[in-house]
Amino acid sequence: MATEYEVPSPHEHHLEHVAEHAHGSGDNFAGKIAVMTAIMATVGALFSFQAGSTENAAAMNKNNAAIKKTEAANQWNYYQAKSSRQNLAELAATIPGVDSAKYNAAAERYKSEKEDIRKAAEKLEEESKAWDELSEVKLHQHHRWAQAMTAIQIAISLAAITLLTRKDWLKKISYTAAGASVILGSLAAMHI
Template identity: 80%
Template sequence: MAEEFEVPSPHEHHLEEVAERAHESRDNFAGKIAVMTAIMATIGALFSYQAGSTESEAAMNKNNAAIKKTEAANQWNYYQAKSSRQNLSELATHIPGVDAAHYGAEAQRYKAEKEVVQKKAEALEEEAKAWDEKSELVLHQHHRWAQAMTAIQIAISLAAITLLTRKEWLKKVAYGAAGASVVLGTLAWLHI
């Protein structure tokens, strides 16, 4: 039977020594960074969810606005058709040998119908405007969530570099970026 021998590489040997020294000296630098990175990743996941959710909501609001604009355009087309019929009826009242009273009544009917259609078209335009405004507000909130997500990703990257370099000042910068992310997330949550 052949025996297997494991020959560690110099790199593996160095990593074991560093780990042993850190454990013996009770150095918890790496542990603190690891916990902070896990917390930042969790916050980042929440920010990412919120960013996606608000983006979808803004798109739905914009879609609703487009639907209302189309309905309003249809009403304005209907209004134009009623105007054309009203004009033709008014013109017919001036043609000799035609029942002027009948066409005069038709012109009045088209005028009344036109007013109803106009009010409906204007109401649909107002609804479209309201949906557009709502979409813009939610889109602004989405941008805040995306900014918060970007800041937390930067903080996580800085934390990884901090772990490799063991620079205390870099750890503070990573924590600062995480703090900025939380501020941006709070602004998004408050719709600011």
């Protein structure tokens, strides 16, 4: 029966040595980075959710603005039709031999109806503008959440590199990026 021998590579030997040394000396560098990375990933997931939510809200508000704009355009078309009928009634009233009182009354009726239609169209345009403004606010908020998400992703990437290189200065940059992410997320939450 043959006995198998495993000959560790120099790389494997080095990794075992580093792991034993780190564990034996109470080095918790990797543990701290791992915990921080998990926290950053959780914060990133929350930022990502908020970014998607505000983007959807911005799209819905933009859609509502478009609907109101279309309704306003329909009202303006209706207004134009009433104007045409008013003009025709006024023209008909000037034709000799026709009942001018009938056409003058029709022209006044169209003129009166146009006023209500104009008010409705202007109200719909104001509603459309309000939906557009709300969409812009949500879109700005979405951009803030996206910036926060980008910063936290950079922080996580730097934390991974820090874990590999064990460079303290990289850890500080990673934590700084995470801090910037939290600031951007706070600005988004405050609608700034």
